[in-house]
Amino acid sequence: MFLQATLINLGLLAGLIILGLVVGIPIALLQVYGVRPLRWLASAWEGFFRGVPALVLLFLFFFGPAQFGVQLSAFTAAILALGFRSSGYQSQIFRGAIQSIPRGQMLAARSMGMSRLQAIRYVVLPQALRLAIPAWSNEFSSVIKDTTLAYAIGVNEVLRQVRYIADRYYELAMPAYLTVALIFLVLTYGGNWLLGRLERRWALPGFPMRGAEERIERGREIAAEAAR
């Protein structure tokens, strides 16, 4: 029973974090490179979704569209509400990473005839995404647990199941809550372990990432080997 419910949480997580990513990166790019009206729009989006409580967003997305005759399922509403919310937070992670790339990189790309979009795609983003991983793993750890908030609009996720048990069988309440705690501990730890592996795999000399130094070391060893 918990397993099935946990899968719903994982489904919510996948939906919301991907939505947050594909919306968050463009928001960050607009804030850094956009013309003024678009920059304002991006900042308004980011401000709204970071400024409104998650539960309020859930209610707005669940009950709001119904007012206009559009009935979203609780699951969809939860992904939209939490995903857009995450896009606000993720946009700031990516904005920081983009702005930490030295200006000379963009300048060099433009000087060889790349359009701004090409420079962003081939030069800025590949570097910024690497630098964003540590902060992004923070966002991941945060939103994975936020999926339990969806119980408030009736999504059959794991916390709702536990509440169901706890309300009925008082003596099982503590073990049930502890089980949920354990489930999320394991999921968060596992996710961060995967992200750590990604960080190492993407590590390059010259980037302040886990594994970058080892790569330089390994490169030196290979070079020394070859010299012999």
Place this chain on the structure above:
Amino acid sequence: MERERDTDTSRRGPDEVVLRVEDLHKRYGREEVLKGVSFEVRRGETKVIVGPSGTGKSTLLRCITRLTEPDRGRIWLGDVEVTGRGVDLNRVRASVGFVFQDFNLFTHLTALDNVRIGLLKVKKLPKDEATEIARKQLEHVGLAHKADAYPAELSGGQQQRVAIARALAMEPKLILFDEPTSALDPELTGEVLDVMVALAKEGMTMVVVSHEIGFARAAADELIFMEGGVIVEQGPPDQLFRQPKYPRTAEFLRKITALYGETG
């Protein structure tokens, strides 16, 4: 003067004007950095620009392909007016190499990929052709064996040589060098200057902002002395060193000779 203004740019051959800058002005806020700069570069020429810092030398270079937008004045590259309406700036920039003081190699790419990326993404060459050209240019600057190294694994001098290879790979009509050795330790400037001298001898057209007097003497067809946003004096290096028209030129050249000596 009238003859020089004649815009018969269809001429080819050694006299072909590659770059013409006319009455260029640029202002940053209240400060006018360029106050009407004009000069010409012919095919195969190397011009070295010297002058005190804050004189607008770097701004001048960046204005040439409008990486910095000039306020006033006109610029021609061959018969294309860079300052004209509707000009395809990306195409213009693809034909002009730019070598920066801080190298600005793409940090996430190997030396080979740095040299190759413009060929792939701007010139849209097929991968094997781009790779071949890139390897040849790395060899040209003596770094074929560093093709797989990342910028962080290279010395400053090596990074700058990769940057020169990156510029060369695009087969530019002209290369602009913005203080290419200023960020280097003295013992590393030599290897970069050697590459540049060789390029000048091979007939590359170059505009170089640099205080390396040795380089200017060895490779420059003309030395341009800029101060306060204008060209004070220009001419063959020997002439400027021996009999400058203005005392200010003499004074400045004496100073940088003392500082940078006769290396290179």
